[in-house]
Amino acid sequence: MKQKLKNRWLIALSAIGIHISIGSVYAYSVMTNPVKNIFEVEGGDIKWAFKLAILFLGLTTTFLGKWVEKMGPKKSGIIAGIFYGIGIIGAGLAVQITSLSLFFICYGVIGGIGLGLGYIAPVSTLIKWFPDRRGLATGMAIMGFGFAALIFGPIMQKLFENVGVANTFYILGIIYMILILVSASYLSTPPDGYLPEGFIPGKGNNVQKDLATISSKEALKTTSFYYLWIMMFINIACGISLIAAASPMMQEKLNYTPIEAAAIVGFIGVFNGLGRLFWSSLSDYLGRINIFILFFVFQIFAFYFLPKIDSEWMFLAVLFTVITMYGAGYAILPAIVGDLFGTKDLGVINGRVLSAWAIAGIVGPTIYDVIKKSTGSLDITLAVFAGLFVIALIVSILLKKLIVITQKKIDLKKVIV
Known part of the structure; x- marks a missing residue:
């Protein structure tokens, strides 16, 4: 039956x-x-x-x-x-x-x-x-x-x-x-080869087939894995540093009282959650790697100019947008892992990329505290993080090139066959 x-x-x-x-x-x-x-x-x-x-x-x-x-x-x-x-x-x-x-x-x-x-x-x-x-x-x-x-x-x-x-x-x-x-108790995997009714990857939709279906051991031998790890590490390290410093930063830049700053920190949780759903859903249409490139371009300017913004509403708008991108990185990660490596060992590969979380959670805030304490300048501190996003942008562009090259090879094989 x-x-x-x-x-x-x-x-x-x-x-x-x-x-x-x-x-x-x-x-x-x-x-x-x-x-x-x-x-x-x-x-x-x-x-x-x-x-x-x-x-x-x-x-x-x-x-x-x-x-x-x-x-x-x-x-x-x-x-x-x-x-x-x-x-x-x-x-x-x-x-x-x-x-x-x-x-x-x-x-x-x-x-x-x-x-x-x-x-x-x-x-x-x-x-x-x-x-x-x-x-x-x-x-x-x-x-x-x-x-x-x-x-x-x-x-x-x-x-x-x-x-x-x-x-x-x-x-x-x-x-x-x-x-x-x-x-x-309700969780289970779908039957092998499951596809939603009427869905054919690559036909009449924006979803392409996975670029590969490989094991976690094979994924560790690919350049794509390490590009993805670096991108996640930088996005998490910079984002979590901003979250950790949000309250004193608003007190310093916007002259907020501790209570006012604490209230805004509460809103950070809202935008953290909303960003995870909004950007990850948008990635289904614009492409996962394109969303990451957008993140890094925006955050290069956001981190560099944030300390220079005097307008309260503009400061908060930039801050909340950055927070949405920080949260979205976690949500987009499993999807892009599936795109790059398939679903064979997706949980394992996703988990290994998330080792960036454990390290970035310590490294990011430490870098922030050391630079802020030694220079006393919020401008210099956030400029360093803007520089890290330049690295992330370069890596994301390199990953996009790899994806394009791999896709062309797949298409060529189809034509030959």
Whole structure:
């Protein structure tokens, strides 16, 4: 008996459910003050749990991608929910018994592994279900990751005020675990050779066939992989540095009070999420590499001129546009990986490119702090990042040339055959 085909839009909704849960890590700043008061340490000490979580997210996507592909999205998604839920619940226990080291282990290590598994588990599945709209599909899921802080931030704050710190972690851990487990239970890969009804790659649409279908080991031998890694590294390093410095920058440039700057930082989360959906959907029509080239051209000028802008509305417009491009990089990545290397080992290759995230998250803000402290100049600091985008632009143009050459070879083979 033929198995009933699942609804691919419910698959996408399930992916969103997972990403909204794990994306709550971006609301970590809400936890900082309540948790630091429990442990009687500085806020910077408590932030190490967040840094560990992002580090282990990157390590997990890099080294466990192959395992996730082998296990399948449902099983790996369920395991992600168990790890992330236990990590958050364990953090509550650490607060209750006042053990800072246990807090780091539970939230940073165990929770971080759950983050990594949950991040990549639905990605290759969505690409396979949406060959006609790869950008839209991954954009929807990863938008959830960007919006999660807006959803869970206020909930966390209310819980801290009403039930206490430890109980908040217990409640959130259970909520995350249930939401991820329920979402993961519907995930599955489509049948081999699946195409949406009426869709033929390259015929009557803007979607071409994949340039190759290769393994993760073969992808590491290609120039395209390293071009893509460099592009992601620079986009993340520069974007995350701007996010980390947004509040003091607005206080310095626009004379905002700390409270006013904090309110604008909240809007950053909105544009981070919206950018993931908007730009990734647009990439289905304009082409993934063309969108990246657009990003880098805009950000060369944006980072160079931002410190020189005195108009409040123009400053914020440029800042928010940059944030949309930062968030969109994550959403477009799985789609362009599919375009370049096919879906055979997409989760593994995507995870290895995301090792750029773990490194850029440390390198970018460090470069910003060192240059800003040594020069005292925001102009010089952001000019350095503008220079990095020049490198990213050159690399993206080289990648586009590779794509064009590869496509011509494919077309030539068709003519010969």
